[in-house]
Amino acid sequence: MICRRKLTNRTTHLQWFNLISANLSAVDTGKRYIGHSVDSSLKSTNNSNISIDKMSLASNLACLVDESSPVDERKPMNRLELKRFLELRIKKRVKDQFKDGKFHDLIEKVIANPYTLQDAYDSVRVNSKVNLVSDCDNINFASLAEELALGKFDISSNIYSISTRGANKEKLVLPNLKMNVIQEAIRIALEVVYRPHFSKISHGSRSGRGQSSAIKYICKEIVNPDWWFPLILNKKVDTCILSTLISTMESKIEDPRLYAIMHSMLNAGVLNMEFGGFAKGHGLPQEGVLSPILMNIYLDLFDREILNLSMKYEVLDTPDDSQCDEANSESKLRSWFRRQLGPAQRNEGNMSGVRVHCCRLMDEILIVVKGSKEVSMALKSEIETYMQGSLHLDFDSKTSILPCNDRRGVKFAGMVIKRTLQESPAVRAVHKLKEKVELFALQKEEAWDEGMVRIAKKVLGHGFKKVKESEIKHLADHNSVLSQVSHFRKPGMETDHWYKVLLKVWMQDMNLKKHDTEEYILSKLITEKALPQELKDSFYTFQNHVKSYVSSETKSIVTLLPESTISSESVYITGVSSPLKTIRMCLQRYGITNREGYPRACHTLVLLDHDHIIDWFHGIVTRWLRWYHLCDNFAEIKLLITEKVRKSCIRTLATKYRLHESEIERKFDSDLSRLPSSEDYENDSVNSILESRDLSYDEGLLYGIPYSGLCLLSLQRIVSKSRPCTCFVIGCKAAAPCVYTIHVMQRQKFPVWKTGFSSCIHPSMHGRRIGLCQQHLKDLFIGHISLQSISFDDWK
Template sequence: MWSFLNRQGIIKFAAYLFGPSTLRTGKCFRVSRSYMSSFLPEELENNNESKSTTTMSLAKSLACLPDEALVPNKHRDRTRVEMKRLIELRIKKRVKSQYSNGKFYNLMEKVIAKADTLQDSYDIIRLNSNVELEMHRDEICFNSMAQQLASGGFDVQGNVLEIGVKCGMRESLILPRLKLRVIQEAIRVVLEIIYRPHFSKISHGCRSGRGHRSALNSICKELQKSDWWFTLHPNKEIDDSVLSKLILLMEEKLKDDQLTGFVRRMFDAKVLNLVFGDFPKGHGLPQEGALSPILMNIYLDSFDCQVFQMSMRYESLGPESGANKDSTSSKLRNWVRRQIKHNNVQSEYFEAVRIYVCRFMDEIFVSVSGSKDVALNIKLEMVNYLKNSLYLDVENREDISKVRDNLRGVQFLGSVLRVIRKENDAVRAVHKLKDKVRLFASQKREIWDSLNVRIGRKWLAHGLRRIKESEIKALNLSTPQLDHISQFRKDGMKTDHWFKSLIKIWMQDVKADGEANEEVVLSKYIAEPSLPQDLRESFYNFQNQVENYVSTETASTLALLPAEIETETMVTRREAPISYITKSLHRYGLVTIEGYPRYISALILKDDNLIISWYSGLVYRWLKWYNEFDNFEDIKLLIVECVRKSCIKTLAAKFRIHESLIERKFESEISEIPMTQDIETNVTGKDEEDEDEGLMYGISHSGLCLLTLSRVRVPMRMNCFVMGCNVESPSMYIIHVKERQRFPGWSTGFSSSIHPSLNARRIGICNQHVKDLYLGHISLQSIEFGVLSR
């Protein structure tokens, strides 16, 4: 609009809007004048300074007319995900320039072995370490690294670190040093750019928008329509056959002998840590490596294509329903049938089925809608393809199971999936009344048992007191009953031991050895027989009437309901492993064996904010992973009753003051561990970094580990071991991981597995990165473990 107005037109337009007084004063909303330059033409902005100042201020003040909310905030700090996307876009332009005739050529020479690409990869590593890019970089000469890569003279063997010795069947851990880590990151980004658009929709993990949450959501949608399910767990460490197959699959999209040769050199140096199975994936552990996720997806993408072919073959050859046998039947289905029949395939074997597969890295979930024979045949085909074509060992831990009426459920992605029946509201009301009656009867039963146990214990105390008060030999009485009792007392036996022997003999006589505990014996064999018979009959008559009501009245009430009300729908439940989480809490020392919260002695020597950050990191992981689970109420109870109270007890043990005073003193800091009523508001906001697992994989699901102080002060000047951080490390720490799960593992919030060589290893980290490691902002992959061995 401004291009059609001259100076006089603007003045008249302003006079029409604001009145003549505005022209005389020249004071018209003097805000957002810088925003006017984006609308006014250049000749209007660059007027002579000799013109009337009133006219210029009026023209600029008209910029207040647009809403200020539309002005972009140019000073907003970009998140780590946004900065990674910008870096990947720069590398993507270099990769796209090497595309020709359906393949990418000379990527190592033209893209990876360039100083700009290596510097961008180093910036991604620093972003993974939560280090500001404006900080001083390490003294790395990217030009010399690029020249060595281009000429093939880069020493891979000299840039690796061997940690530990042989442990069982596993070799010592070999990790890349910083320079090799930068090259691996550059290769990872290039491979992500090439292969990410071609991955199948059933593939999840290390992909933007297709992470842990999307995998579970897709399973829950399809699971209610299925009849059978099973999981497949490939388990094999990379060898020559797997590497050769991987390179063949890579060469379908790229042609670069120098790049594939470098991959082989990393395999020969044993720094290519690609392991199928063995350890749970997605916890950001150093043994996973930077290239493992993308290489695993490339390798298993052929399995995804095979699953698509199987789905087409099984679902296309099934018999059509009566409504689909007319002229409106699927032409694609008919065409596929003709093609398969032309290849002499026995199509009469197949029936109408539906296959759903979800693959999260190397965890494979399969559900089938059809008969059990077809499901077994599908599983056999998948296992044979993984073994014969991909050379992977598949653990056949369990057979296929029914989807419905399966109380045990199936374990996938660290959780339990279970399909249950959702009752109608009217049916639920009937069952609710039944549960109330049953609860009332159980409460009366508990009172009856507790009173009987009290009577039995008093009987024991009374009998022991009588024996202590009257020694049989001292009475000088000879009766058959006393003589019979005294013969069970041996020479030198004290009264207490004699009484226990009598009780043991009595239990053998009444045959009470098969009871659960001593309380049942006291109630059933001592207290109840001594009660009046009419009292016992009235109690058991009441219990029998309750049983009859629950069994007969409920069935008769349901029979009166309409038939359509009795229909039940199937729903899928996602549940966190509460029992295993409780065991992990005990393993790390948060609770006692009875489940009561306690303090953690390993955290007492740390700073107050680090102690609270350790507990907050555990709560943050639970809120992020389990906020959509059906048993989230149990998680909230653990947060308040175990984690929060253990944090307060740890601070109280450190300052040696009462817990109530500690809670009052650190009220604002402990608020990071919310109470039950505050949890609902904390789980609503979702961070962008948590959603994009393609760029934050390994960090967003890193497990919590425990660091204990090795030295409070470092004797010599030493920088933080986190890659890219140049801050001095004030203390030395020791890594402690209490769990070592096998594949597949549970998601407990703690680090599920670690190589034995890294456990109890000393590292030096600054306070900020200790806090980041506790809160889950970085993972163990960001730590350079070879600093002390230099």
């Protein structure tokens, strides 16, 4: 190494500049070694005599940079930059094996390399948010690489299985640490080979092409569609599918040993890939790291087939008379395609006016057609035939073709996609006037119902007073109905009990229905029956006049508007909505709300520390803000955050510390600021809240983490010296102060809804105990890591 001495005089400076000038002729511009060590040494005897070895200019400059700016002052790489850096190092080794149009011997030349395995292990640790400077696990990468190179790596001894408890036995096979590292190395190598060749219609587990890009494509790029239908797959990977996958991969990769390892992983049960259930997981343990890339490779065959079918229906089919006007609105690509056709097919009759769009998010597929229903049915039939015959996949044949203007919409990517009418400003003004009149009538109706209930409660109170007075002999009226039925009163029966019995007999006589509420009974069956008929007629006549006025005025004003104004500016747009009904059901299932929908204390979390309780609720808010901030009904999501999640967090802390809710808000004011309140949204600070969240996840680099759901954990025990425990997160060697129990709350069917919670954890995980350090418990709750980062074989 060059001796890094401080240059103290001008002569020494001149020596360095002379040294640089002397090496200008020896610079190789094609190679740069900045940052590497320099093997030559500088020997200085006096100011006029300098003897040096041959060295490149880049090496000299590197030494000057090292001397002028210490390594400690360099800006550290963030998580995504570090992950990208590790994958680029493996990418160079993979590209070196490209010969004669194929990649050769990836297992022997790339995967079975200690440096590749080390980079793959660091990549796994980056996913687990573990500092790479920390101590590594006891893995001998040289020995592991030798086992792979010689074919002596035993998969069966590097996996472990966990089974469900109870009568219904379900077994889940998971890889251990060494198997995880090998799978990660294979995944990165396959990403290098296939990432440039994937179709543009495929989204999911790709950099810049995740769920948000799929939704944006459907909402903004598809113009005036007529029909759409989802394709719901249902098939677990088997030998037939794996053979088709390998035969596809052989066109780009020549490596029999790679395919042998894939067969061995399938036979061992560690290759957990299920079509139709993959999108339900999003970072769960049952999804191996190889699943996303293998699924994209396999379904790339479908992507290419759908492009061929779209060209067939858009270019070669006979035109529909109702769509001949659309013949001129052709894209340049389709025009070029038609110019390439033979003279016999090159005519205007070959332009059908049909448009076929497809969007695939992993194994979720949505087909959108602009054309007749007959064309859509024929296309659907051809797609299903190809899926069954060529890809050997099963699907839900009951899926129907829906018109795009159907109010129900279509389920895709965990949300509801609908086509709604965006009216012209003139029509919106008419509807705004109608809404004002309806709001006025609604306010009067609410005031009427509130008055009826208040009067009925006074009537009940008056009746209870009469019952009490009947017990006083000199106040009792022996001629009243109450005195006539008093002989039915049992001896020793309390006054309030006797009054309830009378009300129960009256309700049975009225033949009430179970769904009738208390307010309905009080207002409709007690108060309104006693009111004068003129008063009731005046109120209901007013309400009927409002309804007739709104409908008649709307129709009359719209007819007066110019027809061009209505037709030219009123257009259908595609919007996306979050599943509010399903979200509310999950809030009740996880104990955040009660049956009536009111927030309550989540008793499962009471034993956790207060900061982890807030982190758990903060994880819900972070996921909702990341997933739903572009939804049309985001205002209702904000209302759920302020009215349900935040209040449930406060009540959970109040239950833990046995304090009033107002005192909890004062005590944990700074921590609770992470859960937005209604004032935050009123002050228009939601943009700053969104910017404070890390929304720049790269799904291609951190698969499963951006869209992983929140897992429910409860405190099992505190770790003692007699029973020590280490954090279960891969690569983490920190001591775990507590052991937690996993609770599996639900298993949803496809298509799954995104509700903020883990939707489809394998039942074998229920009741499993894991040890987590304080930092990784926080990361799991907030969503910086997923359950895939936890090694479940660490518990002994």
